[in-house]
Amino acid sequence: MAGKRFSEKHRLVYYDGDRTYHASIPMLVNLMVLASEDQSEELGVGTEEVSKYGVGWVVTQYLMTINDLPKIGSTIELSTEATAHNKFFCERRFSIADEAGNSLLEANSNFVLMNHKTRRMGKLIPELLDPYGSDEVKRITRLPRVPKITDDQGTVSKEYPVRYFDLDTNGHVNNSHYFEWLLDVLPAEFLQTHIPTRLNIQYHKEIQYGHIVKSEVVKTNETDTEINTLHKMTVNGEIYCEAECSWKTVTAN
Amino acid sequence: MAGKRFSEKHRLVYYDGDRTYHASIPMLVNLMVLASEDQSEELGVGTEEVSKYGVGWVVTQYLMTINDLPKIGSTIELSTEATAHNKFFCERRFSIADEAGNSLLEANSNFVLMNHKTRRMGKLIPELLDPYGSDEVKRITRLPRVPKITDDQGTVSKEYPVRYFDLDTNGHVNNSHYFEWLLDVLPAEFLQTHIPTRLNIQYHKEIQYGHIVKSEVVKTNETDTEINTLHKMTVNGEIYCEAECSWKTVTAN
Numbered sequence: 001m002a003g004k005r006f007s008e009k010h011r012l013v014y015y016d017g018d019r020t021y022h023a024s025i026p027m028l029v030n031l032m033v034l035a036s037e038d039q040s041e042e043l044g045v046g047t048e049e050v051s052k053y054g055v056g057w058v059v060t061q062y063l064m065t066i067n068d069l070p071k072i073g074s075t076i077e078l079s080t081e082a083t084a085h086n087k088f089f090c091e092r093r094f095s096i097a098d099e100a101g102n103s104l105l106e107a108n109s110n111f112v113l114m115n116h117k118t119r120r121m122g123k124l125i126p127e128l129l130d131p132y133g134s135d136e137v138k139r140i141t142r143l144p145r146v147p148k149i150t151d152d153q154g155t156v157s158k159e160y161p162v163r164y165f166d167l168d169t170n171g172h173v174n175n176s177h178y179f180e181w182l183l184d185v186l187p188a189e190f191l192q193t194h195i196p197t198r199l200n201i202q203y204h205k206e207i208q209y210g211h212i213v214k215s216e217v218v219k220t221n222e223t224d225t226e227i228n229t230l231h232k233m234t235v236n237g238e239i240y241c242e243a244e245c246s247w248k249t250v251t252a253n
Numbered sequence: 254m255a256g257k258r259f260s261e262k263h264r265l266v267y268y269d270g271d272r273t274y275h276a277s278i279p280m281l282v283n284l285m286v287l288a289s290e291d292q293s294e295e296l297g298v299g300t301e302e303v304s305k306y307g308v309g310w311v312v313t314q315y316l317m318t319i320n321d322l323p324k325i326g327s328t329i330e331l332s333t334e335a336t337a338h339n340k341f342f343c344e345r346r347f348s349i350a351d352e353a354g355n356s357l358l359e360a361n362s363n364f365v366l367m368n369h370k371t372r373r374m375g376k377l378i379p380e381l382l383d384p385y386g387s388d389e390v391k392r393i394t395r396l397p398r399v400p401k402i403t404d405d406q407g408t409v410s411k412e413y414p415v416r417y418f419d420l421d422t423n424g425h426v427n428n429s430h431y432f433e434w435l436l437d438v439l440p441a442e443f444l445q446t447h448i449p450t451r452l453n454i455q456y457h458k459e460i461q462y463g464h465i466v467k468s469e470v471v472k473t474n475e476t477d478t479e480i481n482t483l484h485k486m487t488v489n490g491e492i493y494c495e496a497e498c499s500w501k502t503v504t505a506n
Contacts, residue, residue, distance in 0.1 A: 165277055186417075
């Protein structure tokens with residue numbers, strides 16, 4: 001796999017973290033996206049350049065493997081590279097390492113180019129793709145689909161009206177908020193004593209300002225060493241996002 | 254005014270901003286608090302040291318004057334100093350300047366030490382105060398009280414259940430979320446075309462996880478050059494926070 005690799009460091013400060021003294025998943029998503037934005041700027045294909053073509057990059061799926069979440073006060077190294085693409089899809093990898101170089105989080109993701117007017121995905125544009133040096137392939141790695149929640153699985157839910165500050169500079173809901181809605185629905189007591197080990201999230205439709213997002217969760221498996229949860233987010237009964245998560249127990253600080 | 258001055262730089266990235274391409278007020282509050290935390294660490298009286306005394310710093314009021322909000326992509330300089338104190342109150346000033354050194358935001362604030370067990374304020378502790386070199390005075394500057402919303406002023410309101418990720422590492426609601434609840438209640442169209450010029454916020458009681466915050470706003474004055482809004486936040490009908498804000502029109506990007 002080719003693709004230019006980009007790395008940068010980030011000091012994790014108090015507002016990056018949660019009660020477990022670890023960086024929160026929503027903030028780590030912000031930071032991964034920041035690394036890819038900074039790489040794009042460096043290669044001359046930042047947001048401004050991309051929008052000249054009437055399009056924007058949109059993530060359709062993340063699959064994260066989490067060895068450990070970084071601690072607040074530590075400095076992490078964020079790395080990313082566009083590894084492969086076909087006519088419509090890009091595959092981008094991310095990793096987060098601690099100060100000693102130990103891998104804390106690895107993520108694979110799929111991105112598409114969405115037309116700003118039609119709000120539909122289109123063919124990738126060579127001028128916006130070539131600078132990353134990613135491999136052209138017939139089929140990009142198929143990330144596993146998120147299993148559907150079946151009707152007989154009773155879910156717990158909360159509703160989240162989209163807020164003004166959930167929108168980024170382009171008026172889209174910032175990706176990290178999906179993770180906030182996804183996780184907040186779980187009891188605080190659970191979130192204080194567990195961290196995710198694997199997180200697979202598929203975005204189906206764009207959540208927008210004015211929407212009321214219903215976030216649902218069901219625990220599908222619980223053993224001594226692992227707990228699994230299945231998630232979905234709907235707007236007016238229509239599925240916008242699905243996710244599955246595996247958890248391990250940690251001792252709270 | 255004495256008090257050791259502390260400064261640090263911060264690059265404003267995409268998730269620090271909102272649709273106006275300016276840094277959002279909630280994020281600027283995060284950054285001001287970060288500067289004061291970094292100063293405290295440098296002086297050997299960081300959060301860990303303070304908590305050894307069974308207490309924590311709590312802000313009771315901010316008064317901000319905003320010349321302009323910094324743009325996303327720019328680097329700002331954050332400065333802070335503890336300027337004065339009496340037996341119970343500390344006065345701390347903050348400023349944010351752009352790369353050319355122009356002042357964008359000036360804030361004055363009052364802090365107290367809250368006992369972790371009793372959740373009540375107590376006398377300031379010399380060991381935690383002396384390192385800042387602030388002046389001991391009889392009376393600290395009285396920041397203006399926020400005018401009360403009267404019963405005949407019809408307000409617009411939204412409700413905000415406190416979320417898990419609203420809590421900081423100590424389990425307190427991070428200050429910046431008060432500003433999110435305060436501002437989000439205004440229409441998106443208004444927030445996209447106006448920026449605050451003055452913001453006065455008084456914290457009366459601690460909002461906690463499990464609370465449903467009702468954020469109310471009323472427009473009290475509107476001329477060609479200035480709009481004023483009055484705000485309050487209640488939990489079960491009890492006032493937890495009050496604020497007033499002045500606004501000017503800006504051209505949206």
